[in-house]
Amino acid sequence: MKDLKRENTPTEKQNPIDRLAYKGDLGVVVDRVAGAYEIGSPTNFSVIGVGYEDCNVVIQTADGKYVAKIFSKDRNQEAIARYSTIMEKAVEAGVNHPPLIKTSNGEVVYSDPQANGVSMVLMQFVEGQTFLELNSVPDVKEQETVIEQAAKVNKIDYHPPYLFDTWAIPNIKEMFERIKKFIEPADLKLIEKAMARYIEIPVDTLPHCFVHGDFTKANIMRGNDGKIYILDFSVANWYPRIQELAVIAANLLYDEGSGLSLRDRTERVLEMYDELNPLTPEEKQHLYAYALAGIAMEFMGGHQEKFIKGNTTEETEYWLNLGRNGLRKELSK
Structure with a gap:
């Protein structure tokens, strides 16, 4: 079985960023995410290449390492609410899922009004494979x-x-x-x-x-x-x-x-x-x-x-x- 870490340059259809309803600079979105969740200023970020849905971004700050799941343009607000509710219930049930981070307003989901309203959740990054x-x-x-x-x-x-x-x-x-x-x-x-x-x-x-x-x-x-x-x-x-x-x-x-x-x-x-x-x-x-x-x-x-x-x-x-x-x-x- 092959290791699926991508080494090739993603084509347009392969690139997770193309799944978003936003075509601007992802770096400024990452900055606003960090501010909304109060995790400190980002020092680095990278897009995870594996998977067919959403856009998962690893964010490094002085305070720690996190994963932002930025929902694809194919998910409407009902689907996003459904997904975030499921994750919360899984964590509440004691399932070993990466801990969820809440915004300064106590919300799990953050929507960026300056990036065409793209929504996301933030989790602690778990070191492992x-x-x-x-x-x-x-x-x-x-x-x-x-x-x-x-x-x-x-x-x-x-x-x-x-x-x-x-x-x-x-x-x-x-x-x-x-x-x-x-x-x-x-x-x-x-x-x-x-x-x-x-x-x-x-x-x-x-x-x-x-x-x-x-x-x-x-x-x-x-x-x-x-x-x-x-x-x-x-x-x-x-x-x-x-x-x-x-x-x-x-x-x-x-x-x-x-x-x-x-x-x-x-x-x-x-x-x-x-x-x-x-x-x-x-x-x-x-x-x-x-x-x-x-x-x-x-x-x-x-x-x-x-x-x-x-x-x-x-x-x-x-x-x-x-x-x-x-x-x-x-x-x-």
Whole structure:
């Protein structure tokens, strides 16, 4: 698996700054952010290149290091309020998320009237590396911690307004129709096999709850302080509870060099999670097919980014290779 730190110069479609409803000097925005949150004068800032949504900016001041998540022009005020509420509730529930910083007015969200009203939240910067950057999977103890965090997330008593996410597993049919013409015939057959299994799942009758929805290597961090941190609640929704476990098994615990199959990984996740939040027989029965659909969505999501959105980046190739290899390993037998 490749480390996704960008070394190439971003093209227009790759550059996170182009996602903003603002085309001016980002430096002056950073200065105003620092003033609004009272974190001291910035000495340096940099844009994080990985990811397809929003614009994340690391800000260094004499007082410390912070991350500003500047919301993209595709998010309206309702969506921004939804996201900030979710982050606050996650922190309140004891989820290991980077601490949120409030403005001098006690607000989590700051909107810059001099930058076309772009809105953002500010968090403490946590020193560490995601498991994508580490090119590894969590060890056994870390896996237990991740599952504990997932259980905390799933117990959050919040039913957010529905947010359509093209990558979410329940939207597999819509994704398939959108990108099927771009997929090679042999790979198309693998996706159709995964979809056939998913369609048999009684999704609507499975237990639903608040779900982070993206417990991937890119969003789980091993902090330098030894803690595990959960990042990026941007696609959190009210979903079948096993969606959380499916993503963990399909992505976070995937190791190309390991002999563990997806079936092995789902059994491991079931065993750990069931001790904290007992699962129903139906959830246990259908997790494998749900996780298999998750792999198919990674593969199709990569096609969407490359052929529809024009994101021909290393990150897109990562998703394409991950999905293709995962499907072939499970279904080419």
